Amino acid sequence: MFRHRMLRRTxxxxxxxxAAMALVSTMAAAPAQAATEETQDPTVMRIATDGFxxxxxxxxxxxxxxxxxxxxxxENLVANSPETGEVIEGLATEWNTExxxxxxxYKIRPDMKWSDGEPLTSEDVAWTYNQMMxxxxxxxxxxxxxxxxxxxxxxxxxxxxxxxKEPQANNPGQExxxxxxxxxxxxxxxxxxxxxxxxxxxxxxxxxxxxxxKSVTLKSNPNFWRGEPTLDKIQYRYxxxxxxxxxxxxxxxxxxxxxxxxxxxxxxxxxxNVETSVGNGRRFSGISINSGLADADGEEFGTGHEALQxxxxxxxxxxxIDIDTLREQVMQDYAEPATSFVPSVYEKWAxxxxxxxxxxxxxxxxxxxxxxxxxxxxxxxxxEKDGEKLSLRFLSDADATIEQNTAKFLKPWMKDIGIELKxxxxxxxxxxxxTTKGDYDMYYSGWSLSPDPDYQLxxxxxxxRPDAEGNGGTSQDxxxxxxxxxxxxxxxxxLDEDKRADLVHQALALHYEDTASITLWYQNxxxxxxxxRFTGFTKQPTDDGIIANQVGYWGYTSVEPVSAENASxxxxxxxxxxxxxxxxxxxxxGGGGFLISRRKKSDDRE
Amino acid sequence: xxxxxxxxxxxxxxxxxGGSGGSTGRDMDEPPKxxxxxGYLLRKLGGALTSMILVVVLGFFAFxxxxxxxxxxIAKERPMSPAQIAELRSQYGLDKxxxxxxxxxxxxxxxxxxxxxxxxxxxxxxxxxxxxGPTLLLTATAAILAxxxxxxxxxxxxxxxxxxxxxxxxxxxxxxxxxxxxxLGLILLMIFGGTLQWLPTGGMITPGLDPWSFAGIIDVIxxxxxxxxxxxxxxxxxxxxxxxxxxxxxxxxxxxTTARAKGLTEDEVRKKxxxxxxxxxTITVVFMHIGGLITGAVTVEAVFSWPGLGKLTFEAISGPxxxxxxxxxxxxxxxxxxxxxxxxxxxxxxxxxxRRA
Numbered sequence: 001m002f003r004h005r006m007l008r009r010t011x012x013x014x015x016x017x018x019a020a021m022a023l024v025s026t027m028a029a030a031p032a033q034a035a036t037e038e039t040q041d042p043t044v045m046r047i048a049t050d051g052f053x054x055x056x057x058x059x060x061x062x063x064x065x066x067x068x069x070x071x072x073x074x075e076n077l078v079a080n081s082p083e084t085g086e087v088i089e090g091l092a093t094e095w096n097t098e099x100x101x102x103x104x105x106y107k108i109r110p111d112m113k114w115s116d117g118e119p120l121t122s123e124d125v126a127w128t129y130n131q132m133m134x135x136x137x138x139x140x141x142x143x144x145x146x147x148x149x150x151x152x153x154x155x156x157x158x159x160x161x162x163x164x165k166e167p168q169a170n171n172p173g174q175e176x177x178x179x180x181x182x183x184x185x186x187x188x189x190x191x192x193x194x195x196x197x198x199x200x201x202x203x204x205x206x207x208x209x210x211x212x213x214k215s216v217t218l219k220s221n222p223n224f225w226r227g228e229p230t231l232d233k234i235q236y237r238y239x240x241x242x243x244x245x246x247x248x249x250x251x252x253x254x255x256x257x258x259x260x261x262x263x264x265x266x267x268x269x270x271x272x273n274v275e276t277s278v279g280n281g282r283r284f285s286g287i288s289i290n291s292g293l294a295d296a297d298g299e300e301f302g303t304g305h306e307a308l309q310x311x312x313x314x315x316x317x318x319x320x321i322d323i324d325t326l327r328e329q330v331m332q333d334y335a336e337p338a339t340s341f342v343p344s345v346y347e348k349w350a351x352x353x354x355x356x357x358x359x360x361x362x363x364x365x366x367x368x369x370x371x372x373x374x375x376x377x378x379x380x381x382x383x384e385k386d387g388e389k390l391s392l393r394f395l396s397d398a399d400a401t402i403e404q405n406t407a408k409f410l411k412p413w414m415k416d417i418g419i420e421l422k423x424x425x426x427x428x429x430x431x432x433x434x435t436t437k438g439d440y441d442m443y444y445s446g447w448s449l450s451p452d453p454d455y456q457l458x459x460x461x462x463x464x465r466p467d468a469e470g471n472g473g474t475s476q477d478x479x480x481x482x483x484x485x486x487x488x489x490x491x492x493x494x495l496d497e498d499k500r501a502d503l504v505h506q507a508l509a510l511h512y513e514d515t516a517s518i519t520l521w522y523q524n525x526x527x528x529x530x531x532x533r534f535t536g537f538t539k540q541p542t543d544d545g546i547i548a549n550q551v552g553y554w555g556y557t558s559v560e561p562v563s564a565e566n567a568s569x570x571x572x573x574x575x576x577x578x579x580x581x582x583x584x585x586x587x588x589x590g591g592g593g594f595l596i597s598r599r600k601k602s603d604d605r606e
Numbered sequence: 607x608x609x610x611x612x613x614x615x616x617x618x619x620x621x622x623x624g625g626s627g628g629s630t631g632r633d634m635d636e637p638p639k640x641x642x643x644x645g646y647l648l649r650k651l652g653g654a655l656t657s658m659i660l661v662v663v664l665g666f667f668a669f670x671x672x673x674x675x676x677x678x679x680i681a682k683e684r685p686m687s688p689a690q691i692a693e694l695r696s697q698y699g700l701d702k703x704x705x706x707x708x709x710x711x712x713x714x715x716x717x718x719x720x721x722x723x724x725x726x727x728x729x730x731x732x733x734x735x736x737x738x739g740p741t742l743l744l745t746a747t748a749a750i751l752a753x754x755x756x757x758x759x760x761x762x763x764x765x766x767x768x769x770x771x772x773x774x775x776x777x778x779x780x781x782x783x784x785x786x787x788x789x790l791g792l793i794l795l796m797i798f799g800g801t802l803q804w805l806p807t808g809g810m811i812t813p814g815l816d817p818w819s820f821a822g823i824i825d826v827i828x829x830x831x832x833x834x835x836x837x838x839x840x841x842x843x844x845x846x847x848x849x850x851x852x853x854x855x856x857x858x859x860x861x862x863t864t865a866r867a868k869g870l871t872e873d874e875v876r877k878k879x880x881x882x883x884x885x886x887x888t889i890t891v892v893f894m895h896i897g898g899l900i901t902g903a904v905t906v907e908a909v910f911s912w913p914g915l916g917k918l919t920f921e922a923i924s925g926p927x928x929x930x931x932x933x934x935x936x937x938x939x940x941x942x943x944x945x946x947x948x949x950x951x952x953x954x955x956x957x958x959x960x961r962r963a
Contacts, residue, residue, distance in 0.1 A: 050911075052921065054727050062684055063725075136693050143690040192727070212726070212736070213913040215813035239808045240911040240920065243792055247800030248807040429926070432682065433673035470678045473688055 042561040043232035045534055047548075048245040048254040050238060053216070055194040056207055058177035059131070059138040064549070065216075065236075067141075070177045072218060072234075072553045075202040075225070077106060077125055077160070077173030082540045082554035085282075085346060085451030087171045091125060091178060091202070092160070101167035101495050106160040113223040114180045116200045126154035127181040129162070137191030142176050144455070167493045169500050170454045175551070178202065204229045204557040213238050230536075230560045249274055255533050256556075258548035260526035262332040273532035279525040279539060279546030280336055280345045285402075285446040286519040287394075289314050293438040293478040295467035302438020302468065305392055307385070312373040314515035317442075319359060319366035320417040321410065327521050330405045335521035340508040341460075341476065342453045343522040345541055348501050349453045351508040358512065366417040375418070383418035391420040395434060395443035398425035403444040406520075436470040438478070445517070447476065451551055453504055454492060460511060461485045479516035525549065536560045646954060654947045661939040665932045666711050670704065676724065676926050698724055698928075711932065720936070721929035725921065730933035733918060740810055741907070741914030745900050747830060748837035752899075753892055755838065756845025760888075761881050763846065764853035765872075776850065779843035787902070791836040791909035798832060805832050808911030833910040841899060848891045853884040886953075893949030897942030 051065025058070045079090035092106035112120040129152040132139045139146065149172065151163045162172055183200050187193045199207040204226070205218035216236040220229045237254055239245040246264045248254045250271050260268070268274050290304030291314060307313045327335050336344055339351040339358055351358075359365070375383035375390050383390040394410065396403040407423035414421040434440050449456050458464060462480035464473040484507055491503035525546040529537065538554040539545035547555040677694050695701045699710065714721055720730035759779070763772040782790070799807035806812070806829050815822045856862075857880060865875045900915075907916030915934060922930035 052725050054725050060727075062680075062686075136689075137697075140690060140693055140697070143693070144687040147687055147689075194727075211813065213911075213917060214809060214811070217813065235813060237809065237813060238911055238913070240908050240917055244795055244799075244808045244909065244911055247795050250800040251803040251807055253807055427673075429679070430673040432679055433675070436675070436678060470675060471688070471691075474681070474686065 041232070042533070043230070044235055045231055045233070045256065045556065045559060046235045046237055046254045048239045048248055048257045049216070049236040050240055050242070053210070053212070055196065056199065056210065057193055057195045058141065058179060060140045060191055062141045068549060069207065069216065069218070071203070071550070072205040072556070073199060073201040073203045073207060074177035074179065076176060077178060078171050080174065080451045080551045082538050082552065083542050084348070085540065085551055086348070087174065090173070091120070092173060095171070095173070097495060099167065101169055101493055102164050104162040104164070104172055106173060108158045108160060109225060110158055112202065112225050114200050114202055115206045115221040115223050117223065118180065118182050120180070120202055121157040122154035122160040123157065124181045125160050125178050126152050127185065128178045129176070131190070135191070145172070145176050148172070168454070169492060169494050170452045174452065175450065204553050205234055208233070229557045231556065234556055249528055249530065252530060255530040256527070256547070258525060258527040260528065262334050262526065265334070265526040265528070268528045273530055274528050275531035277527045277529070277539070277547060278334065278544070279527060280541070280544050281523050281525040281546055282343050282345055283446055283448040284338060284341050284343050284519050284522050285444070286338075286341070286517045287442050288445040288477045288517045289317070289442050289515065290438060290440055290478070291516050294465060294480070296463050296465045296472055299467065304438060305441045307373070307375065307390055308392070308441060310373050311514060312369045313375070316366040316369035316373070316417060317414070317419070318515055318518045319362045319369065320413050320419070321518065322361040322413065323520055324361070326406065326409050329409065330402055331521060331523065334524040334526060336524065338519040338521045340512050341447070341456060341517070341519055342504070342508060343449055345522070345545060346449065346451055346453065348497070349504050351505055351512065355505065355509055357509040363416060370418060377418050381415070381418060382420045389420065390418065391422065392441040394421050394423050395431050395440045396423055396425045397428045397431055397444070399428065400444070406444060437468050457488045457491070457504065457507055460516070461488050477516040479511065479514065481510065481514055484510050531562070533562055534559050535562050643954065647951065650947055650950045654943050657943050658940065661936060661943070662712070662715055665935045665939070666708055669926070669928055669931045669935070672926060676700070676928055679926065680724070715936070720933035723930040724927045725930065730929050733930065734915065734933055734937055737913065737915045737918045740912060741900065741903050741916060744830065744833055744837070744906070744912055744914060745903050748834045748841070749896060749899050751834065752838040752842040753845050756842040757849045757888065760846040760849025761853050761876065761884065764850040764857065764884075765876050767854055776846065779846045782839040783841070783843035785840065787836060787840050787905040788909055790839060791833070791906060794832050794836055795909065810913055833906050833912055836909070837899070837902065837906050841895070841902065844895060845888070845892065848888050849884065852887045853880055856880045856884045890949050890953045893945055893952055897945035900941050901938055
């Protein structure tokens with residue numbers, strides 16, 4: 001009996017040991033395994049993503065991930081330069097305008113080919129634009145861009161004529177993907193076409209395959225008019241959370257990631273074979289102020305504090321905020337100082353920092369402005385007027401660290417100038433619903449801008465204001481000033497770029513003075529790539545710009561593999577400590593096993 | 607060797623939630639009448655059906671009570687004209703009155719159509735079928751391991767109640783049980799993925815590999831290890847605790863003394879007599895928890911980028927993709943309801959006369 005038990009115990013221990021060994025050996029074999037397959041292919045660049053994809057139909061999809069991909073798949077009529085984002089040649093080599101910007105005539109580059117080898121002519125462009133103009137279901141993604149189009153014609157293979165309803169200065173050929181007529185005209189319901197594999201296009205890369213929530217693979221286009229890219233493939237891999245993405249670049253499972261938080265970014269700065277990049281982004285963040293909302297017809301709505309309808313009070317709030325400190329503390333300096341809502345990367349249009357209208361942090365001025373507006377300090381230090389307290393609500397997303405930290409700084413600063421600020425933090429959907437209804441005094445907001453400021457200026461005009469249900473138009477802050485509208489209209493049709501820039505500056509200065517919102521900063525886009533595998537990323541703008549989310553296909557098209565000798569690929573520095581921890585864990589687990597067997601003996605003795 | 611299970615009469619107040627007079631008035635030693643089992647079954651089915659109807663109704667209205675207009679949220683910060691927004695609204699069917707939308711939804715559910723996802727522009731039922739496989743693979747693996755580990759450690763702990771082993775095993779399991787899943791997953795990811803680089807940091811398979819090839823299967827197993835460890839670590843405590851409690855209860859039983867008197871070793875007494883009896887209530891709990899395990903996959907899938915139903919739900923919420931949310935909600939709820947029903951039936955079927963109190 002005893003021998004029998006002994007035997008069984010030995011067997012049990014032996015089995016457990018075998019299992020443990022099997023587990024350890026699988027794990028140990030893992031890096032060798034992972035390093036094979038496509039990971040080793042020097043011309044496949046892998047990018048971590050978590051972007052939504054509904055389809056790769058450029059007529060209908062407006063999610064960030066597909067639209068970013070379209071920029072690589074389809075050349076536009078005109079492109080935006082990597083240096084400054086200004087309009088440069090795309091499918092068209094040159095263009096001119098007639099009738100003060102009402103008729104635009106483009107010369108299409110001769111002898112271009114689609115990725116399948118078929119000729120690319122002006123007829124493809126005309127067909128694409130006309131489809132969007134004729135069919136509602138094909139204007140879902142880019143309808144706003146063709147709203148002003150009256151007719152589009154291709155009198156010959158190398159000429160395209162766009163006739164607009166109203167003249168406009170902004171080149172109408174930007175940002176609309178042009179698709180091959182010989183493919184899309186044969187599709188029964190183009191609005192429902194997914195376009196998710198072996199696509200035909202004109203950009204540097206074509207979509208090879210797409211597996212939902214797993215990967216998106218792009219293949220280089222040998223017929224790209226600027227020449228075939230060096231990279232063979234770009235492969236997006238799905239990572240649901242950004243912390244996992246950080247681990248993936250550390251382990252070398254992906255080669256590029258973007259959208260890092262400052263903490264993640266700092267952690268990667270010391271990682272081996274990883275190079276980080278701080279990019280000046282095209283997004284502004286700011287505080288939107290409810291200066292009295294109304295729809296486009298002037299019908300008022302919302303619960304904004306009456307005091308905010310007074311420009312002086314709004315200006316006082318700006319003067320009371322130490323934006324530089326806020327940027328350093330909340331953004332950890334990963335943001336550029338801002339003037340107005342056009343980011344400084346668009347140098348030509350952004351309101352210059354030395355514009356006389358710009359005022360700084362000045363508590364005394366803030367107090368004086370509030371005094372002038374009739375808000376006198378009460379016994380508790382909070383200002384009052386006609387028995388009403390100057391108490392304002394700040395809506396914020398409870399999950400957004402930046403917003404919560406901003407609120408923490410704002411509260412005492414506002415107290416200093418006699419304004420009580422209540423941070424009303426809730427979920428993002430509630431914030432969105434309340435801002436639509438106008439049920440707020442201030443909230444944290446932001447927008448990403450295209451190279452041309454026209455759209456952003458447009459959504460600051462009186463006519464863009466939506467009603468309390470959010471129908472009608474889209475407005476940045478519900479701003480309305482007839483003088484601004486006039487400047488908008490003037491710049492909208494001013495064909496001389498310098499004159500137009502001057503008008504844009506005037507409009508931005510007016511908006512700054514009116515203080516419908518306070519622009520805080522232009523957030524940096526924090527990115528990282530495997531420097532042991534790839535080099536030659538193009539930034540937009542060139543010096544200190546962004547790699548992902550560009551306007552155009554520059555970021556990855558110029559990328560080249562690092563030569564094999566330089567690519568060591570071995571990380572593992574500092575792994576010693578972790579090995580020790582793992583060893584300790586094994587000892588603990590092993591100890592448990594020992595304990596089990598030891599206890600067994602004593603049980604048997606009972 | 608016969609298990610002593612069948613020698614014990616049913617106590618009143620077992621988990622027969624029907625609580626009908628039929629079972630309490632009956633002679634305890636009398637085998638249950640066929641009719642009463644059928645009645646029990648019908649009651650349970652009725653209950654499950656009622657829950658399901660409630661879920662279907664709730665699934666529609668609860669998500670419509672969420673603040674925010676889905677179309678405005680989708681259009682937020684995008685250059686969209688009012689015409690584009692109106693087109694989207696009509697594509698999504700949101701321009702119809704709520705009652706009409708509800709009717710469409712009901713008709714859809716009874717014909718097996720759960721509507722079309724806003725984000726994926728695909729039928730929700732197709733999406734759920736696509737994503738169910740990975741979730742089942744993950745949860746089934748984790749469930750088997752967690753149940754095995756929990757029950758095994760549980761019976762050992764009970765047998766050596768209050769020993770060092772018992773204290774260590776129970777407290778370790780409770781520590782893991784209290785740890786946030788998200789945190790544990792990320793820590794494992796950092797150690798074994800990012801730093802040691804032993805295991806992949808996310809996904810189910812390296813893109814480009816055929817999942818049915820040998821290399822593909824090995825690759826999937828490697829991707830499985832971390833999420834499964836995370837899930838097992840977080841849930842095995844509940845099996846351990848149930849097993850431990852029911853075995854301890856069993857240990858004072860007379861039949862064990864009889865068994866020992868027959869000259870059986872402690873191991874044999876435990877394995878052949880005590881554990882089989884203690885397993886009964888445990889199995890019920892196991893069944894009841896399987897449903898919860900699948901919903902628990904939401905977090906694990908989000909951490910490890912596992913392309914399953916959890917991830918789909920996660921995305922549906924951020925949309926908000928109403929049809930997809932409704933669909934996953936109804937499916938998840940249905941799984942739990944069916945599992946609870948199964949637990950009730952299995953319990954009754956295995957042994958209506960549980961243990962003496």
